[in-house]
Amino acid sequence: MNHWLIKSEPFVYSFGDLQREGKIMWDGVRNYAARNHLRAMKTGDLVLFYHSREGLEVVGICKVEREHYPDPTAESGDWSVVDFVPVKAFQKPVSLQTIKGIPELQNIGLIRIGRLSVMPLEQSEFNIILELGETSL
DNA sequence: GCCAACGTTGGC
DNA sequence: GCCAACGTTGGC
Numbered sequence: 001m002n003h004w005l006i007k008s009e010p011f012v013y014s015f016g017d018l019q020r021e022g023k024i025m026w027d028g029v030r031n032y033a034a035r036n037h038l039r040a041m042k043t044g045d046l047v048l049f050y051h052s053r054e055g056l057e058v059v060g061i062c063k064v065e066r067e068h069y070p071d072p073t074a075e076s077g078d079w080s081v082v083d084f085v086p087v088k089a090f091q092k093p094v095s096l097q098t099i100k101g102i103p104e105l106q107n108i109g110l111i112r113i114g115r116l117s118v119m120p121l122e123q124s125e126f127n128i129i130l131e132l133g134e135t136s137l
Numbered sequence: 138g139c140c141a142a143c144g145t146t147g148g149c
Numbered sequence: 150g151c152c153a154a155c156g157t158t159g160g161c
Contacts, residue, residue, distance in 0.1 A: 007159090031144075031158095053159060096160080115143055115158045 002045045003126035004037065005058070005110060006084075007117045010051040015060040018049070019086045023065065027073045027081045034118040038080050039068045046137075047084060048121065048129060050110065057093035058129055061137070062086050090133035104128055 006026070008014065018024050029035050041047075045064045051057055066083035099105050105128060106112075109119030121129075130136065 009159090033144095056160075113143080114141085114160070117158085 003121040003123055005048040005050055005119050005121050007050045007052040009053045010055050015049045023083060023085050025081050025083050027071050033116060035080055037118040038082050041082050043067055057095040059093045060089040090135045092134045094129055094132040098132060
């Protein structure tokens with residue numbers, strides 16, 4: 001089982017939207033690094049959901065329900081989507097500021113590669129963020 | 138609104 | 150195949 005973190009602008013699509021709708025096809029990724037991470041996701045992998053631009057915090061957990069398939073919104077190029085379903089919202093959102101203050105989290109993509117929208121996490125990193133969010137599976 | 142970081146494009 | 154110019158993302 002692998003662990004991941006995805007970013008979304010909440011005014012475009014929020015974790016609350018995912019909870020309401022029950023499922024989302026994660027389309028529109030047009031960055032090769034992010035696409036390759038999508039393709040590496042396996043059914044059941046756990047994914048943290050981060051709100052970018054507004055909120056700036058990890059707000060919930062979702063999981064991969066369907067592994068990658070071609071992005072139907074792509075007019076050209078070789079792009080992929082996966083389907084996510086919500087698992088649970090964090091008891092307490094974990095802010096970017098908090099994450100920046102944790103030495104063990106300095107290597108995550110969220111800190112190191114600001115523009116990356118889909119990134120892998122070590123299990124240890126995933127667990128630390130869950131703890132900070134006062135949330136367990 | 139600014140700007141740093143990064144990816145992409147296109148001329149050579 | 151290099152690299153300058155440009156566009157986009159996203160924190161501040």
